[in-house]
Amino acid sequence: MKALSISSPPNLDSLELIEQDQPAPLPGQVGVRIRSIGLNRGDLLFCQNRYFIKPNPGSRLGFEAAGIVDALPADGKSNFKLGDKVALCPMSFDVHSQGTLAEYGAYNEASLIPSPDSVPDEHCGAIWMAYFTAWGGLIEAGGLKPGENVVITAASSSVGIAATQIANMIGANPIATTTSQEKAEILSQLGAPHVIVQDRDDEANLKYAEEVMSITQGKGSDLVFDAVAGPGTHGLVKASTRGGRIVIQGMLDRRPMDIHAGVLMKRLLTLKGYTVDQTLEQEQQKQRAITAIRRGFSEGHLQAVIAQSFSLSDYQSAFSTLSLNKHIGKIIITP
Missing domain, CATH: 3.90.180.10 (Medium-chain alcohol dehydrogenases, catalytic domain)
Known part of the structure; x- marks a missing residue:
């Protein structure tokens, strides 16, 4: 062979x-x-x-x-x-x-x-790699609930697409971000209700934060599921609601993150790292994910x-x- x-x-x-x-x-x-x-x-x-x-x-x-x-x-x-x-x-x-x-x-x-x-x-x-990662990051690590706003960065990746589908499936409100208008149009066709094209010159994601606030009518994101990290985390924090959660699951940008501890404290934000191992190493979490993902595919919510x-x-x-x-x-x- x-x-x-x-x-x-x-x-x-x-x-x-x-x-x-x-x-x-x-x-x-x-x-x-x-x-x-x-x-x-x-x-x-x-x-x-x-x-x-x-x-x-x-x-x-x-x-x-x-x-x-x-x-x-x-x-x-x-x-x-x-x-x-x-x-x-x-x-x-x-x-x-x-x-x-x-x-x-x-x-x-x-x-x-x-x-x-x-x-x-x-x-x-x-x-399984994409949907385990997305389910574990959103539901187990992120605690996403129906009706909540969730920002999904690098949304055109297999994990980003899986996360958008899962958020839709449970009744949350996904806000997908990507780097080109072409990708944005395809993400919309794939079911993302909101798509933000990030400005490559806006490293701190300040414009993106304004768009998130506009989409959520000033509330901000309850959860950010982030695959990028780097300086753009500054905008993720600004786009988060009081008591919001930020789950970092990737490092597409390997430069240092830009987060001021005082902002985390004042806004009561939770910042945590996540890898798929956290779901796969805990049998109950893994079985919950398998059950939900198989059901999602059989019912047509996931593809x-x-x-x-x-x-x-x-x-x-x-x-x-x-x-x-x-x-x-x-x-x-x-x-």
Whole structure:
């Protein structure tokens, strides 16, 4: 079988497609024929040695995928049957030896989630990283409730789109932000009721804060779900209502954040960091997320948006497209 591997030193140029023996499932595992792989910013950072998980020479990569069960362990004991549609729960397996950018894998049953029947096979690999991140950040970390205003930055990303859909699903009022009019028009078509195009020259997001206040009739945002950080956090604070919450879930801008402690204190604001691990490591939170996300897909409230699909052999184009950061939705790879 073919699998993507990282040689040394780790960088995009060191990726190579290698041949490996197809693994046989051990007791407690099943073999999965991979049909679709979601490409995440974490994959890019991982192969650049900038992720919190560090690659080793020869590491596989890939944090999520979906496929079909096509082999059971030799003892025949399994909660799954041949032909079942399944997805891999992110962060539930060793990426170094079992990374999903491959044609096949043997995975522990505990790492598998039944894929929603309503989602095409080629889209199932685009669900769980984005929707786990969005659900956990909005609902578990952010405490979002029906009727609240929530600002979602970098809203054209797969996580941003998932967050907008989830906010709509629970009856909140999402305010999406993006960096171009073209992206804004597409986000509106995808169901964002309010979209703000941020001014690239307004690093502190002061104009954006004024627009949020206008949209919310002077109240401000109850929750900010932020993927950017950097100097623009100044505007996030100004756009927040008294007692509001700001959840930082990304660092697209790696410059220092601009937040005055006195403003946080006076406005009674809560600022917290969030990663998807916080949801995945707590079983009750994870199961709540799985139940809500599967229900959302089955009822039509949630829909994976695919930006572009690449073959596994064209992985270089896929990573290049991801690094340009101009796409809307999820990039997927199909073996």
